[in-house]
Amino acid sequence: MGRGRTRLGHAPIPQPGIARNHVTDRHHRQLDLERRACRACDAVLQGRIRPGVHPRYRRRSSRTGRPLFPTRVPPPRVLIAGTERTTTGEPLPQITTVVDFARDGIPSLTLSGFVDLHLHSTASDGELPPAAVVERAAAAGLEAIALSDHDTMQGLPEAVEAGAGLGIRVIPGCEFSVAAPWGELHVLGYFLPLQSPDLEAFLIARREDRHRRAQVMVAKLERLGVPLQMEAVLSVARGAALGRPHVARALVELGVVPDIGEAFNRYLGWGRPAFEPKELPTLRQLADLVHADGGVLSAAHLKDRATRTNLKRLKESGLDAVEVRHPSHPPETRARILHHAESLGLLPTGGSDWHGDTITGSGHTAIGSQHVPAEWLARLEAHRGRTPDTA
Secondary structure, eight states: OOTTOOOTTOOOOOOTTSOTTOOOHHHHHHHHHHHHSOOTTSOOOTTOOOOOOOHHHHHHHTSTTSTTOOEEEOOOGGGTSSOSBOTTSOBOOOOOEEEOTTSTTOOOSOOTTEEEEEEOOTTTTOSSOHHHHHHHHHHTTOSEEEEOOBTOOTTHHHHHHHHHHHTOEEEEEEEEEEEETTEEEEEEEESOOSOOHHHHHHHHHHHHHHHHHHHHHHHHHHHTTOOOOHHHHHHHHTTSOOOHHHHHHHHHHHTSSSSHHHHIIIIISTTSTTOOOOOOOOHHHHHHHHHHTTOEEEEOOOGGGOOHHHHHHHHHTTOOEEEEEOTTOOHHHHHHHHHHHHHHTOEEEEOOOBOOSSSOBTTBOOTTTTOEEHHHHHHHHHHTTOOTTTO
């Protein structure tokens, strides 16, 4: 009998060096397909496409505005202009395209009615100048964006001016870093004043600490045998608020690593040999400043840390909202965060966390890819001037 052949009812004869109980990739693929197969609990309704929803969230996920609710959008003009015809010569009928907004990074046919509240520029660790970021957003058809650079608002005047010329609203924002029980929490501030002495003094202190941090990371890299100089990092940053991506880009230019991702994996990520933490203020300190200027605060990309207990504590410290739609949040995480947020009186926000075309991955996607409804921005604006304790 040839190798690998079996008698009826017998297991296959193993290949040399492979255990008899070895599980093949083909077996894993088959199991994966079986798990993905439609089940009775996966409600399939005409005109809707969505994954299975946990019974706890099924009713909530079917309502308009929920992260798992698929919205109908107009088809591309090429499909309805009559230029495309059937084999009989008749124009193709108008069609309705279904887009499942719960999936990360799905390109939409139109972004009318959507906003992106988490974008970065060269004012911090983004790749494009503020005006160019606004141009990208306008080209995508977004109604409004929030420029939210790390610990700086220096790019906002340029962005606001560009938005006025392009007909897209620019919300003055900033991404702050504060202390959290697990270490560091990123918080997005919205509707910030372009001129605020107290807030600017706070941000200057944060940028000074970022400079200190970069110096320490460069020193750690030098001790590891990496000949990186601080001047190279400053050259990459070009006056922006320093961050780890600037150190990473300097390492790429030096030829130490092939790309930014490898720089983080090898040297700069949390727990890696060149990592250095920031000196962090408390959320309450930040909330007092932002609320005094009529702004609102939203916790960014919490992922699995967005438990009801954590969100309740953050709200007690001054939080107004929580980022629901983010590239790192799968559909079930979005549904869970939205459920907790509504039960606690926190508003939902979302954004692509776009830094540029070369900084991608599970945490960063294309501008507008998260399909954040403009209604969420309207609710944020209505909340201005109201503290979380009175909201």
